[in-house]
Amino acid sequence: MKPSKLSLGSAFWLLLKRDLVLAMRRRSEFINPILFFILVCALFPLAIGSDPNLIRKIAPGVIWVAALLASLLTLDSLFRGDFEDGTLEQYVLSAHPVSILVIAKVIAHWLITGLPLILVAPLLGVLLSLPAGATGILVLTLALGTPVLSLIGSVGVALTVGLRRGGVLLSLLVLPLYVPVLIFATDAVNTAVTGIPVTAQLSIIGAMLFLALALAPLATAASLRVSLS
Amino acid sequence: MRFYHRLASPRHFYRIAGQWIPWLAGIFFVLLVWGLYESLFVAPTDYQQGESYRIIFIHVPAAWMSMFIYFIMAVAGAINLVWRMKMAEVVLVASAPIGAAFTFLALVTGSLWGKPMWGTWWVWDARLTSELFLLFLYLGIIALYGAIEDKRTAGRAVSILALVGVVNLPIIHFSVEWWNTLHQGSTVSLMGGAKMDPRMLRPLLVMSFAFKFYYGWVLFLRARNEVLERERNTSWVRELVEGKAT
Numbered sequence: 001m002k003p004s005k006l007s008l009g010s011a012f013w014l015l016l017k018r019d020l021v022l023a024m025r026r027r028s029e030f031i032n033p034i035l036f037f038i039l040v041c042a043l044f045p046l047a048i049g050s051d052p053n054l055i056r057k058i059a060p061g062v063i064w065v066a067a068l069l070a071s072l073l074t075l076d077s078l079f080r081g082d083f084e085d086g087t088l089e090q091y092v093l094s095a096h097p098v099s100i101l102v103i104a105k106v107i108a109h110w111l112i113t114g115l116p117l118i119l120v121a122p123l124l125g126v127l128l129s130l131p132a133g134a135t136g137i138l139v140l141t142l143a144l145g146t147p148v149l150s151l152i153g154s155v156g157v158a159l160t161v162g163l164r165r166g167g168v169l170l171s172l173l174v175l176p177l178y179v180p181v182l183i184f185a186t187d188a189v190n191t192a193v194t195g196i197p198v199t200a201q202l203s204i205i206g207a208m209l210f211l212a213l214a215l216a217p218l219a220t221a222a223s224l225r226v227s228l229s
Numbered sequence: 230m231r232f233y234h235r236l237a238s239p240r241h242f243y244r245i246a247g248q249w250i251p252w253l254a255g256i257f258f259v260l261l262v263w264g265l266y267e268s269l270f271v272a273p274t275d276y277q278q279g280e281s282y283r284i285i286f287i288h289v290p291a292a293w294m295s296m297f298i299y300f301i302m303a304v305a306g307a308i309n310l311v312w313r314m315k316m317a318e319v320v321l322v323a324s325a326p327i328g329a330a331f332t333f334l335a336l337v338t339g340s341l342w343g344k345p346m347w348g349t350w351w352v353w354d355a356r357l358t359s360e361l362f363l364l365f366l367y368l369g370i371i372a373l374y375g376a377i378e379d380k381r382t383a384g385r386a387v388s389i390l391a392l393v394g395v396v397n398l399p400i401i402h403f404s405v406e407w408w409n410t411l412h413q414g415s416t417v418s419l420m421g422g423a424k425m426d427p428r429m430l431r432p433l434l435v436m437s438f439a440f441k442f443y444y445g446w447v448l449f450l451r452a453r454n455e456v457l458e459r460e461r462n463t464s465w466v467r468e469l470v471e472g473k474a475t
Contacts, residue, residue, distance in 0.1 A: 155393055159386050163376050172372055173390065176365040177397050180404035187408060208400070219393050222310070226385045 008096050012104045015091075019108030022081075029077060030112045033070045037117055040066040041124045052129050059128035060189035063138060064145075067117050068178055071146060072171055074113040075153040078105060079161045079224070088161075089228055098221035106147075106154050106217070114146035130193070137192035137202075141185035144205040151209075151216035152177045158223035181208060237316050239456045240465045246449040253446035260439035267432035281345050288338040290437035291331045294444060295363060298328035302370070303395035306388035316452075318384035319459070321391060322374055323451035327444055329367035336360055355409035359402045366394045380459055 006014075023029050044062045045055055082088040082105075091101050121142050125135035156174040160166030188201035268286035275282040302324050308317040339357060340350045351357065370387050377383035460466045 155389070159373060159390060160376070162382075166376070169372055169376050172365070173369045176362045176369065176401070177393070179362055180397075180400045183404045183408045215396065219389055223386065223389050226382055226389065229382055229385075 006096075008100060011094070011096050012100060015101055015104040016108050019105060020111065023108070023112040029074075030116055033074045033113050034116045034120055036073060037066050037070040038120060038124065040069060041128065045128070056129045056131075056193070059125070059130045060134070060138065060186045060193070062128065063121060063124050064141075064182055064186045064189075067121075067142060067146065068149065068175075068182060070117060071113065071149040071153065072174060074109070075150075075157050075170060075174070076167060078109050078150075078154060078157045083161045083227075088224065092224060092228055098224060099217035102154060102158075102217045102220045102224070103213075106150050106220075109154075110147050110150045114142075114150055117146060118142045130189075133195070134189055134192040137198055138189045140202060141188050141205060144202065144209055145181045145185045148181050148205070148209050148212045149178060151212040154220045155216055155223055158220045158227060160227075161224070162227040181205065184208075237314055239315060239319075239460050240463075242316050242319075243453055243456050246453050250446060250449050250453075253442050253449065257439055257442035257446050260435055260442060264432050264435035264439050267428075267435060272429045272432050273426060278346060281342060284338050284342045286432050286436050288335055288342060289433060290440045291338065292335040292360065293437055294440050295328060295332035295335050295360065297441075298324050298331060298444060299363065299366070299391075299395065299398065302328065302391045306391035309384065309388045310392070315459075318381075318388065319452045319455045320448065321387060322384060323448055323455050324444075325367055325370045325374070325387075327447055327451070329364060329371060331440070331444075332360060332364040332367055336364065353409070355402075355406040358409070359398075359405045362401050362405075363398065366398070370394070 041062055044058065048054060048058070079088055082091070092098055094101070118139055121139050122135050125132075125138055130138065153170075153174050156170050156177075159173065160170050163169065184201045184205050188198040188205070191198050191201065264286065268283055272283065272286075274280055302321045305317040305321040305324070308314050309321065336357070339360075343352065344350050370390055373390055374383045374387045377386055457466055
């Protein structure tokens with residue numbers, strides 16, 4: 001086979017653009033996770049009572065757990081469509097490193113499913129009576145943390161994409177790996193409520209982001225090769 | 230080197246493991262009896278915790294094993310991914326339920342000990358929490374292996390998962406520790422910080438070696454079964470089965 005003339009950079013951009021265009025054609029793909037996210041957060045006050053102090057206390061945890069679940073629910077769409085129509089095999093066969101293509105796909109996926117969560121988070125902060133300063137930190141932790149979730153999740157999806165019913169299995173594989181992000185993100189928001197600086201927590205989430213960015217695409221690429229074999 | 234190559238072939242592994250099994254089992258039982266005797270009769274009663282501290286002779290070695298086996302699985306996973314060695318895959322897969330069992334044992338004995346000592350079955354202590362997530366990592370590996378039908382594919386998939394888990398394990402442990410110290414304070418510390426009496430340390434070490442031999446024994450039993458199942462269409466397995474049947 002002749003090596004493709006397409007440079008790695010343009011392949012990366014084409015893939016990113018393609019996934020975004022596909023998502024724009026099917027709006028429900030990014031609207032439904034937002035609705036899910038808001039709905040889960042709205043269930044908690046109903047379940048625990050309307051005491052504003054209690055709600056304020058659990059707000060960071062509730063919002064983050066809801067974000068975690070929303071991210072988990074959307075993960076399956078990361079490779080599912082491409083796996084079913086055979087495009088995924090073409091990526092693996094292409095002359096470009098699969099791990100770089102994986103990064104393009106994860107970025108597109110995060111723009112579609114992660115970014116909207118960040119945009120509606122301030123609204124949820126108001127609903128759950130978080131102070132304004134803490135809401136800012138909440139947005140920051142989501143901005144740093146949700147890409148980590150997408151990257152870690154991509155490994156899990158790549159491992160389970162070949163299975164017909166991989167959904168519950170995926171959550172079993174991925175949720176334990178989400179624990180560190182959850183801990184540091186909610187801790188940052190909780191600390192911000194008391195007015196103490198949270199640069200340490202944010203730096204650690206940032207470090208996790210870079211670590212995940214360096215390692216997760218490699219593991220995902222290897223997993224895709226296994227799943228397609 | 231030749232020994233290594235022979236061990237890498239399922240047929241020779243099956244034979245060699247079969248020779249080792251009685252020895253491993255024998256050493257395990259000797260160590261177990263010795264360790265239990267020392268821990269139940271020789272080790273002195275703790276001045277603070279009374280007799281119930283003796284559960285650590287099961288608890289601590291089990292917790293050690295839970296981490297040791299995960300480490301072995303990650304190494305086996307790496308070997309499998311790099312050299313595509315069938316036997317590494319078998320070792321990984323056969324180890325997972327044993328590791329999960331030790332993790333479960335550590336959690337259960339810990340909580341049995343926690344009830345009289347702390348007055349509660351469970352606290353969200355850093356060690357307990359990270360041990361719980363270790364159990365989930367084990368169960369994830371077992372579930373993924375069970376879900377993929379083609380066992381060679383499944384073996385490679387769990388190899389990747391084991392490696393991803395071993396990178397994450399220190400991060401999970403570190404983050405849980407951070408979380409715990411920030412919010413709960415050090416209300417409890419295992420072992421009470423006191424130095425150990427040598428009469429307590431010896432049974433602990435004997436028990437931990439007993440558990441290692443138990444692992445080796447059960448690993449070889451399980452690995453032999455796994456080999457037979459995977460190689461059931463080869464001539465040597467057929468000869469083995471038919472030879473024994475007649």
